Amino acid sequence: MLRPPTLFGHEAAGRIIAVGAGVAGWSVGDRVVANNSAPCFNCFFCRRQEYSLCANLTFNNGTFAQYLKVPAAIVQHNLLPIPEDLPNAIAALTEPLACVLHGVARSSLQPGQRVVVLGDGAIGLMFVGVLAQQGAKVLYLAAMSPACRWANNWGQRKPLTTASSDVPAVVRELTEGMGADIVIEATGIPAVWSWRSPVPVQEQR
Ligand SMILES: [Zn+2]
Incomplete structure (x- = not known):
């Protein structure tokens, strides 16, 4: 910028x-x-x-x-x-929190939906907090720092997974191969944006 x-x-x-x-x-x-x-x-x-x-x-x-x-x-x-x-x-933190609330609103989250959060900076952690508060089941936080321990205190039933070299594979494993309902990209790293959907496209008949 x-x-x-x-x-x-x-x-x-x-x-x-x-x-x-x-x-x-x-x-x-x-x-x-x-x-x-x-x-x-x-x-x-x-x-x-x-x-x-x-x-x-x-x-x-x-x-x-x-x-x-x-x-x-x-x-x-x-x-x-x-x-x-x-x-x-x-x-x-008003403006970053407003970004997070706006992002959750635009995601059309339904209670119980399975969400993956990529990135554990201030924005990623606020997403975990707001998503948990609004009834999402946050499955996975791709985390690079001990900060993800804080996220575990925000209404998560089980500990969130930390960084992995193959995040799409981990997400597939956590979702019986189906993928998450919503993925929040909070790293700002272009390579992460291009990670493929873990769900294979089925052939049209
Ligand atoms: Zn302008």
Whole structure:
């Protein structure tokens, strides 16, 4: 998305210490979460309300710093107030959690469906939590770190499997050869996107 050298970090929550000229509706002292980008509302995709595909996204990189100047487009469209009882560390995860909720909604999940989650970063782990909460049977989490132990505490009946060199084969084994109902790809690695469906295509008669 961005060409190095660039600033790091793009999730942030904190307190407003100064308000720019022309900013309305926010005051010094307000606690806010600044989401990581804002669409232009004017390009080919924005005009079709496909904002995640916007060609001219404004980014909010640099949130690893203690102080941050939030770009105007994000102040205007993607700055949210934080409820009094919500800690900053959790509020900062608003945008990734929203992505996960959106993904689960678009998957048309039905209770009891068998789901495979590929990737155990923050997004993959949040998927496991939300899917379990919504009644999915999460069969498998392709995990690369001890973080998958956390996922086991999120409503899973049996421990999730960790990384394997042949994930489609493991999924076939877990599903009597039928494959999962839903697969969540949360690695961002192109090679993973191209893994074949474990179900062989039957001949047409
Ligand atoms: Zn756009």
